[in-house]
Amino acid sequence: MKVFFFHGLESGPHGSKYQTISKTYGVTSPDFQGLDLEARVAKAEAETAGLEDIIVVGSSFGGLVAALLYDRHPERFRTYILLAPAIYDERSSGISRAPKDGVVIHGTHDDVVPIEPVQAFAAKHHLRFIEVDDEHRLAASHDVIMEALAQANAG
Numbered sequence: 001m002k003v004f005f006f007h008g009l010e011s012g013p014h015g016s017k018y019q020t021i022s023k024t025y026g027v028t029s030p031d032f033q034g035l036d037l038e039a040r041v042a043k044a045e046a047e048t049a050g051l052e053d054i055i056v057v058g059s060s061f062g063g064l065v066a067a068l069l070y071d072r073h074p075e076r077f078r079t080y081i082l083l084a085p086a087i088y089d090e091r092s093s094g095i096s097r098a099p100k101d102g103v104v105i106h107g108t109h110d111d112v113v114p115i116e117p118v119q120a121f122a123a124k125h126h127l128r129f130i131e132v133d134d135e136h137r138l139a140a141s142h143d144v145i146m147e148a149l150a151q152a153n154a155g
Contacts, residue, residue, distance in 0.1 A: 001078060001153060002054045005029040006044065006062030009086070017059055017083065020142045021149065027057075037064070037091060044069045048076050055152050057145070059083040060113060060136065063104075064092055067121075070102075071095045079103070079152045082127075083145065084110050084136050088117035098125035101155055103148045105141060107134035 003025045005018045013029035021027050030047050032040045044065050048054055055078050058066030063085025070077055071094075079099040084106050087095075104122045106115050108131055115131075122129040130148065132141045 002051060003027045003149070003153075004044075004048065004054055004056045006040075006056060006058040006065045007032060008060030008062050011059070016137075016139065017057070017142065017145065020146065021057060024146065025149070025153070032062070032065070037061075037068075040065045041068050041072075045073065048073065051076050053078045055149065056080040057083065057149065058085060059138075061086045063087065067092065067095050067098065070099060071097050074099070079155070081105065081145065081148050081152060083138055084113050085118060085121075086113055087121045088114055092121065095121075095125075098127055100126065101152070102127040103130065103152070104128070105130045105132060105138065105144055105148065107132050107136060107138055107141065109134060110136040112136040 013031045018029050056066040063082035066080045079101050082104045104127050134141045
């Protein structure tokens, strides 16, 4: 099992969520800064080529990258955990597959990514949806993220 962290659009690979995860797990966090969506997905494909049993934690735009990567290469994954994923427009409309035990964590006070389309995506794909009393960055929900990661690792 290998853990990857895919950061958001305006953050970097070694922010607070990465720091929290890396205290418990060996984690690879590719630097997607300055790349558009297709370039991020291509880099994620290259980083995970030949791997199996990976868990990807994808935050915001990184959540969209993780969902697209799974849709293209489900054989690489154990599962994913999407954190306030940017799944709310046409860029995510073609996603047809998701892991059966995937998790989505989203804050009720998120003013960046609307919660309703993310709830609809989770329901469509039978993903576990965890609603937290938090904002987009999920700074107060690292314990929830780590619990979901521990469950994914145990599974």
